[in-house]
Amino acid sequence: MDKDQKYILWFSEISKNDVALVGGKNASLGEMFSELTRERINVPDGFALTTKAYWYLLKENGFDKKLEEIFSKFDPENLRSLQKTGKKARQLFNKIGFPKDLEKEILETYKVFCQKYGQNCDVAIRSSGVCEDQPDTSFAGQFETFLNISGEKQLLEGIKKCLASAFGDRVIAYRQEKQIPDLKFALSVGVQKMVRSDLASSGIMFTIDTETGFPNIVLINSIFGVGEMIVKGLVTPDEFLVFKPTLKQGFKSIIVRNMGRKTKKYVYDTSRGGLKEVGVSKKEQEKFSLSNEEVLILAKWACLIEDHYNVPQDIEWAKDGKTNELYIVQSRPETVHGSRTKNILKEYELKTEQKPILVGIAVGNKIGTGKARIIKDISRINDFIPGEVLITKMTDPDWVPILRQAAAIITDEGGRTSHAAIVAREFGIPAIVGTRTATSALKTGQDLTVDCSSGQGLVFEGKIDFEIKTYDLEKIPELKTKVMVNIGTPQSAFKNSFLPASGVGLARTEFILAEKIKIHPLALYHFNDLKNLKASEEEISKIQELTIGYENKKEYFIDELAEGIAQIASAFWPRPVIVRLSDLKTNEYKALIGGRLFEPDEANPMIGFRGASRYYDEKFLPAFKMECRALKKAREEFGLNNIWIMVPFCRTPDEGKKIIQLMESNGLEKGKDGLKVIVMAEIPSNVILADQFLEIFDGFSIGSNDLTQLVLGIDRDSSFLAKIGDERNQAVKEMISMVIKKCQAKQKYVGICGDAPSSFSEFTEFLIKEGIESISVSPDVLIKTIIDIANIEKER
Numbered sequence: 001m002d003k004d005q006k007y008i009l010w011f012s013e014i015s016k017n018d019v020a021l022v023g024g025k026n027a028s029l030g031e032m033f034s035e036l037t038r039e040r041i042n043v044p045d046g047f048a049l050t051t052k053a054y055w056y057l058l059k060e061n062g063f064d065k066k067l068e069e070i071f072s073k074f075d076p077e078n079l080r081s082l083q084k085t086g087k088k089a090r091q092l093f094n095k096i097g098f099p100k101d102l103e104k105e106i107l108e109t110y111k112v113f114c115q116k117y118g119q120n121c122d123v124a125i126r127s128s129g130v131c132e133d134q135p136d137t138s139f140a141g142q143f144e145t146f147l148n149i150s151g152e153k154q155l156l157e158g159i160k161k162c163l164a165s166a167f168g169d170r171v172i173a174y175r176q177e178k179q180i181p182d183l184k185f186a187l188s189v190g191v192q193k194m195v196r197s198d199l200a201s202s203g204i205m206f207t208i209d210t211e212t213g214f215p216n217i218v219l220i221n222s223i224f225g226v227g228e229m230i231v232k233g234l235v236t237p238d239e240f241l242v243f244k245p246t247l248k249q250g251f252k253s254i255i256v257r258n259m260g261r262k263t264k265k266y267v268y269d270t271s272r273g274g275l276k277e278v279g280v281s282k283k284e285q286e287k288f289s290l291s292n293e294e295v296l297i298l299a300k301w302a303c304l305i306e307d308h309y310n311v312p313q314d315i316e317w318a319k320d321g322k323t324n325e326l327y328i329v330q331s332r333p334e335t336v337h338g339s340r341t342k343n344i345l346k347e348y349e350l351k352t353e354q355k356p357i358l359v360g361i362a363v364g365n366k367i368g369t370g371k372a373r374i375i376k377d378i379s380r381i382n383d384f385i386p387g388e389v390l391i392t393k394m395t396d397p398d399w400v401p402i403l404r405q406a407a408a409i410i411t412d413e414g415g416r417t418s419h420a421a422i423v424a425r426e427f428g429i430p431a432i433v434g435t436r437t438a439t440s441a442l443k444t445g446q447d448l449t450v451d452c453s454s455g456q457g458l459v460f461e462g463k464i465d466f467e468i469k470t471y472d473l474e475k476i477p478e479l480k481t482k483v484m485v486n487i488g489t490p491q492s493a494f495k496n497s498f499l500p501a502s503g504v505g506l507a508r509t510e511f512i513l514a515e516k517i518k519i520h521p522l523a524l525y526h527f528n529d530l531k532n533l534k535a536s537e538e539e540i541s542k543i544q545e546l547t548i549g550y551e552n553k554k555e556y557f558i559d560e561l562a563e564g565i566a567q568i569a570s571a572f573w574p575r576p577v578i579v580r581l582s583d584l585k586t587n588e589y590k591a592l593i594g595g596r597l598f599e600p601d602e603a604n605p606m607i608g609f610r611g612a613s614r615y616y617d618e619k620f621l622p623a624f625k626m627e628c629r630a631l632k633k634a635r636e637e638f639g640l641n642n643i644w645i646m647v648p649f650c651r652t653p654d655e656g657k658k659i660i661q662l663m664e665s666n667g668l669e670k671g672k673d674g675l676k677v678i679v680m681a682e683i684p685s686n687v688i689l690a691d692q693f694l695e696i697f698d699g700f701s702i703g704s705n706d707l708t709q710l711v712l713g714i715d716r717d718s719s720f721l722a723k724i725g726d727e728r729n730q731a732v733k734e735m736i737s738m739v740i741k742k743c744q745a746k747q748k749y750v751g752i753c754g755d756a757p758s759s760f761s762e763f764t765e766f767l768i769k770e771g772i773e774s775i776s777v778s779p780d781v782l783i784k785t786i787i788d789i790a791n792i793e794k795e796r
Contacts, residue, residue: 007053007102008109011046011192016309022048023128023188028331036308041301042327045116046123046192047109049159051130053102054186057163060099063092067167067183076176079382079401082169089167096160106159107152110191117193120150122268124329125158127165128188144168147226147275148194148268155191162189173401195329198267198275199321201289202227203237204417206334207244207302208312210425211364211416211455213337214494215312216570217255218242218299221417222289224280225265227316233394233414233421234277236260236361236434238288242299243570246639253638254295255566257559259288259549260415261434286548294319297326305331312337336425345471345498348453349780352464358442360410360435362457363421365495368430369463370407372446374439389448391438395420403427408450410438410459432457455491471783476500477790482774484578485782486753489515490567496779500786503575504568505701505776506646506753509627510584512564513592517557519543521623523594527553533597542593554626561630562638569640576642578678578701578753578776582627583648585610606715611649616658628666635673644676646701651685653692660696670698678749682706687735690742699749700739701776704756708732727756728763740770751776761788768792 003013004021014022014030022030026048033043058064070088075081098106114121125146144165146158165171166187195202203222208215221237223230230237241256262280269276290298298317305328306313312334319326348367373388375381378399384390386405393412395403396419403409403423409431411420416433424431430452432438442448442459449460484505487493490512513521523543526533530540543553550556569577585605589595598619602608609617615624634640645668650656656679660670663677670677679686679693682703686693690700704727709715711732714725727733736752743750751774757764758777767775768789777785 004050005052007050007056008105009048009050011043011048014048020130021050021052021188022190023051023130023186024332025126025128025330026188026190027128029190029192031308032305032328032331036304036328039304041304042325044193044195044327044329045113046190047113048128048191049106049189051186051188054163054188056099056102057096061092061096063096064183066092071183074172082172082401086167086169086172090164093160093164093167096163098156103156106156110152110155113191113193122148122150122194123155124190124192124194125149125155125162126190126192126330127162128190129166130185130188145228147228148198148273150273154273159189159191163187169401173404192329195318195327196268196320196322197318198226198265200319200324201225202318203230203289203316205298205302205315205317206312206417207306207315208334208337209241209494210334210336210421211362211452212494212497214497214571216244216573217494218244218247218302219416220290220295220298220302221260221415223260223262223265224284224289225267225278226275227318228275229264229266229277230415230417231419231422232396233411233418233433235262235264236413237262237415237417238290239415240290240295240299241567242295243566243573243638243640244299244303245573247296247299248303249639251637251639252292252296253566253570253640254292254299255570255634255638256563257288259286261285261413261436262289288549290319294326301326301328309333345473347469347471347780348451348466349469350449350451350453350460350464350466352460354460354462354464356451356458357461358410358432358435358438358459360432360438360457360459361414361416361421362452362455362491363409363416363424363431363433364428364452365455366428366430367453367466368408368450370448372442372444372448374442374444376439389450391442391444393439394418395423399423403429408432408448410435410442410450412436412438432459435459455489455493455495469783473498473500476783476786479786479789480793481768481772481789482751483782483786483789484751484753484774484776486776486778487568487571490564492779493568493571497571499779499782501572501575501782502774503642504572504577505751505774507565507568507577507579509561509565509580509582510588512561513582513584514588516564517560518546518593519557520589520592520595520598521557521626522598522620523592524553524557525622525626530594530597535594535597539594546593557626558630558633561627562633565631565643566634566638566640569634569643570638572642573640574642576644576676577640578644578646578751579631580646580648580680581611581615582624583611604715606709611651612647612655612659613649613651616655616662621662624662625666628663628668632667635675636667641673641675644678644698647677647679647697648703649682649706650679650693651683653689653696656693656696676749680706680753681736681739683710684735687738690739691746694742694746694748697748699751700743702736702739702750702752702754704732704736704752704754707735707754711735727754728760728766733766736767737770740767740772743773744771749773757785764788765792 011033016031205220220240239258243253246253266275316330384402390406414433449464482502485501486506488511547556590599676698679697681700753776
């Protein structure tokens with residue numbers, strides 16, 4: 001019999017071309033089982049009831065006509081009508097009876113299946129719609145899945161319930177949103193061997209950054225137990241980012257590891273079947289749910305699957321606790337970024353001096369405003385008014401009817417692959433998940449602004465105006481001068497990677513220290529001796545809280561700094577990324593946790609104990625060695641050899657020699673694997689002795705802010721002198737001109753990373769006329785600077 005006439009097909013009989021017959025999910029499972037197991041990707045076996053079986057069931061029960069009658073009275077704009085229609089349709093399926101021949105075939109197939117896996121073997125029953133898992137319609141979590149099903153009676157009941165889920169309220173609402181007719185498309189049902197992830201871990205991974213569409217990473221979310229918990233957003237998962245280009249070269253490129261809040265999990269309910277929720281032990285909560293080796297295996301599989309389908313993928317995986325083997329249990333096209341126009345860049349910009357009242361994980365890069373509506377229970381969704389900001393603990397697919405009407409979504413729990421995040425992304429709604437306290441910290445009726453534009457989820461009180469800028473990247477002119485970008489926070493790097501920049505002229509490690517690490521490096525180095533150093537209980541407690549999972553606190557510093565640098569370097573790879581070594585002042589270091597124990601008081605920290613002089617200081621040296629280890633890890637373990645290093649505030653050539661030697665003794669040898677080390681030109685001595693500095697370093701990056709204050713003798717923090725402290729001053733320009741000429745003479749790199757080109761177009765013109773090699777500006781003015789430079793170069 002031809003397969004399109006069959007009611008049941010084994011996965012081995014199914015390919016990606018069979019969507020009309022078995023739906024998107026089962027077509028993908030069949031394709032992977034048939035084609036990718038030869039690549040050593042584990043895919044559990046199974047079988048599918050075809051869409052022919054669905055139509056046969058409907059016709060034999062007379063449901064085709066009854067469904068037409070039910071939907072003839074449906075008002076898609078009315079929530080109560082939707083609920084009433086869905087309920088009537090589902091009640092039909094509760095009474096459905098299997099034709100004898102179909103029931104017999106299902107049970108015989110299950111019997112053969114159990115010969116392979118054991119009597120009454122446990123299976124997952126999953127729906128698979130013919131419009132599901134397509135490039136522009138995911139139906140993420142819309143249909144029901146039934147797990148840990150065993151025995152003939154449970155199997156038939158599970159299939160029945162799966163079919164009824166085709167008319168859940170949330171599914172009907174989603175079809176309306178996507179303009180898909182309710183009665184035109186059939187449902188297939190997949191029966192797949194359960195992976196015993198209840199005894200181990202499971203999760204979701206994407207072959208693209210879910211928020212920005214940055215294509216070069218695999219994002220993996222992981223929890224303990226069965227994966228339904230992660231989709232429902234009941235916990236905040238562990239998160240891993242793996243950089244694909246260097247992974248494929250053999251590097252262990254896990255560039256981010258963030259531990260989640262995994263307080264509970266789903267396990268088998270051995271008495272009643274299905275699943276039950278249990279707590280996760282404190283010991284388990286404080287460790288990652290995947291080892292590094294397992295993360296790399298999953299990432300490699302994700303790359304193979306993406307290469308096979310040739311589009312970004314959204315993949316579910318599970319680890320079997322009995323065999324310790326990893327499995328892929330589902331893969332579908334990523335529906336948000338995969339189909340977007342690549343040459344159009346949209347930037348959302350919120351300008352405010354306000355501090356956020358709540359922070360969480362950003363979903364997307366948009367900004368939304370509206371009145372807050374806290375709904376803690378699905379039974380109260382009728383209270384929601386379209387255009388409000390929905391605030392809840394978490395969402396599941398039952399919330400879809402109101403999610404699509406929200407101005408923004410904020411949840412207590414969940415990660416970037418939770419249901420709320422997936423649906424918000426697909427509907428183009430800004431969302432912030434994993435805030436912990438949104439439902440208690442915010443109030444219904446409050447005016448709120450939800451900002452996801454910076455890579456971090458920020459909630460502000462009040463309705464704040466914002467701007468949307470749109471750029472056609474195909475119309476950006478070619479330049480002789482390199483235009484680079486200054487990057488502060490790692491979270492913004494993937495978003496800014498789409499800018500037409502020649503690389504990163506300044507990656508600021510101080511942002512990583514202050515916002516990501518938060519602890520003074522010496523407090524971590526001397527952690528076991530902190531009590532003797534008179535640290536408070538509060539300081540020690542905060543450090544322990546931030547460094548959960550790290551017995552050796554030094555490793556926390558190295559890992560977090562390496563990851564922060566790697567996010568920026570991977571975003572712009574293979575373009576050069578110039579990472580400035582730590583340049584916090586004493587007052588800034590003192591503000592870090594434990595900083596007061598190690599920092600002196602200085603009358604003017606701006607020209608005090610900062611930059612190069614710190615690195616070889618006997619007391620600070622252990623911190624600098626950890627910094628070197630972090631940079632070495634980013635370059636050598638992650639494979640990011642596009643990282644250059646920049647030395648700030650280097651007062652004398654002798655200091656420069658000491659730093660080069662120190663770096664070399666700590667694994668960072670100038671010239672090795674293309675490592676360039678440049679120095680900042682920000683002190684008059686750098687300019688006056690430029691020839692000597694250029695014998696030591698590979699070039700200069702001009703720090704116009706500090707150079708201006710030191711040439712003019714101004715404290716740049718002084719409001720009284722602000723009108724004098726201007727980079728366009730003739731003395732400052734003479735200094736800059738000298739640096740550029742010296743670098744040109746010795747054929748060394750020369751760029752500028754100060755703020756002046758971002759602020760003054762005439763200053764940019766001066767730099768171009770002097771022949772500077774590169775100009776690095778803040779992301780918000782990069783396009784404007786490129787256009788300005790194009791006009792200047794045209795006139796020359």
